[in-house]
Amino acid sequence: MKKQLFYNGTILTMEEEGRQVEAVYVEDGKIKEVGSFDKLKEFEKEKDVQRIDLHGYTMLPAFIDSHSHIVELAAILRFGQLNMAMNFQEIVKIMKEKKEQVLLEQEQKNKEGRKEREEGQAKVPWIIGFGYDHNLLKEGRHPDKFVLDEIAKDVPILIIHASGHMGVLNSKGLALAGITKETKDPIGGKIGRVSGGSEPNGYLEESAFMKVASHMEEEGGDIVSFFQKAQNIYFQYGITTAQDGLTKEGGLKLLKQLNENDILKIDVVSYIDIKDSSHLIKENEEYEKRYKKHLKIGGYKLFLDGSPQGRTAWLSKPYVKQEGQDSDYCGYPIYTKEQVEEFVRKAKEEELQLLTHCNGDRAIDQLLEAQKEPSTMRNVIIHAQTMRLDQLEKVKYDKMIPSYFVAHVYYWGDTHIKNLGMERANKISPAGSTEKKDIIFTFHQDTPVILPNMLETIWCAVNRKTRDGVLLDQEECLSVYDALKAVTINGAYQYFEEEEKGTISIGKRADFVILSDNPLDIEKESIKD
Known part of the structure; x- marks a missing residue:
């Protein structure tokens, strides 16, 4: 049985505003007791109790994420990171580097004699980037297929907007996705067009984008x-x-x-x-x-x-x-x-x-x-x-x-x-x-x-x-x-x-987060620091 005694810090229970305790005693991942250090130090008499000195730091119940996409985060970590790109030129530079990396990895897989290569069915790798935001780009708009074709025309490229609701394909990507000037906008989505005509410009929005992106789950390596x-x-x-x-x-x-x-x-x-x-x-x-x-x-x-x-x-x-x-x-x-x-x-x-x-x-x-x-x-x-x-x-x-x-x-x-x-x-x-x-x-x-x-x-x-x-x-x-x-x-x-x-209370999980400062005491401007 694992036993732990947390003490010597500010412990915010989050049970009610202002509620703090001096110590918390835990057994096998469950909170057994909370209260004053004088009271809880009696548990030190028990065998194999681990003393965890907080050194004046602040302990709270661990944070709970109420909405995110953890599998998608794992997926995008494999892709080119575009969140710092401030113009089209930087997007092209980052994606060219990603292209070289992906193609090198693909070449190595081919040398290893994978079965599909032997059968002449080697998969065409997509080059994918994530995190650009047209609102922050110097050009003030989404890139298009003509920008992405500067990266490559012979391999498919997709870049995904930071919101996850839209993205852009190069010409090869559009061809593989089967999107042509005859393709109609889907319900709940939009296909961008070259000005003055029906030729797709590479931009996809909402359901049009989601349909393409849903096929990218296995791209990019060991998930x-x-x-x-x-x-x-x-x-x-x-x-x-x-x-x-x-x-x-x-x-x-x-x-x-x-x-x-x-x-x-x-x-x-x-x-x-x-x-x-x-x-x-x-x-x-x-x-x-x-x-x-x-x-x-x-x-x-x-x-x-x-x-x-x-x-x-x-x-x-x-x-x-x-x-x-x-x-x-x-x-x-x-x-x-x-x-x-x-x-x-x-x-x-x-x-x-x-x-x-x-x-x-x-x-x-x-x-x-x-x-x-x-x-x-x-x-x-x-x-x-x-x-x-x-x-x-x-x-x-x-x-x-x-x-x-x-x-x-x-x-x-x-x-x-x-x-x-x-x-x-x-x-x-x-x-x-x-x-x-x-x-x-x-x-x-x-x-x-x-x-x-x-x-x-x-x-x-x-x-x-x-x-x-x-x-x-x-x-x-x-x-x-x-x-x-x-x-x-x-x-x-x-x-x-x-x-x-959600709170530091007897009987609950001993899931804690330890912070350098008490967020209730510092200037509110400094909380994120």
Whole structure:
């Protein structure tokens, strides 16, 4: 039996504001006792107790990720990293280097005499990059196939936008994807065209992009080793419970393999793609709403719209007009009213929690209209960037949980001002109003969109400052304590795990994060540092 005594630091239990204890005693990963050091030092008399001196640091319950894509993070770690590219030239440079690396690896595999090579069926490797953001590029727009053809014309290339909702193919990629000037835009998506005609320019948006990207799961090398790296990234940010927020067959197969081989060390809650993969629930009942080792299936995931920074979120009022778009352009939905009602009905009948991606307020309306009555399943509105204050009343009535991507304030706040106008941008991620209405909410980073940096997210929630230093509506700021709740006890509640996680309390899991400073005591501007 492993026994540990934590002491000599600031220990925030998160049970209630101001609650601190001097020491915590743990046996076999469970909290056995909390209280004063004088009381708990009696446990030192027991055999083999490990004393863990906190040296004045601050200990809290470990952070809980309420929405991300851990399998996707593992996948994109294999790709060219474009998050620091500031212009087309830098994208081309990074991707040329990635191309040389991938082709060298492919050549080595061919020399090893792989069977498919012997049979003349060697797979054409895709060269993939992730993380560019057209809002930050010098050119102020997405690259196109003509830019990517500068990297190569004889191998397929795909670069993925930071939002994960759009991307660009080179000419070879378009050919392999079967996209021509005769290809029509799919429902809920868009194929970019060369100006003045129907020839595809390489840009793909929403469902058009997702169809191509869904075939890239196995590109880029050993996914197991990259998953271990991804898992460690979560641990480095103090997270011990993570999410896989749109699990398909390949992703679940991987998670089960990692779990069975004891490679999965972090708790992962999987949400199955309700549109294309709902059969996975019945086929994996041993994981349904309960952990088997470190993996459980929490329910379903549904998408209703796109991203506000990509101008594909579905709004009730038009975006600020942009060249090439109509003045009444509001984004667009992915599904019809009837389809959404059917998805919501399905989750309800199966008594499964439903997490629904809604960035635009009209998409939120569509979900709330389909919900019809309160649910005990703690259904979650993912992102809720442009949640209107009048919508919060029905959110509360329906017992839904908004999970805000509040770091949008910093990363894309200036873009939202440009796309939405100041009045709407001021109110993105209205956590302050949500708190005032006593609605339980959580925070997330939508990793791999950004890293799962919980302290940065807390900083965003209490300061609401954009990259350019603009302060968005300060009425929506939270206290540091309330922001911490959103990534600890509220996260546990979202997962129906509040009896096991989220506070430092007797009987709960001994999952802790140790910080250099007490976030409740330092200047709020310094929290992310």
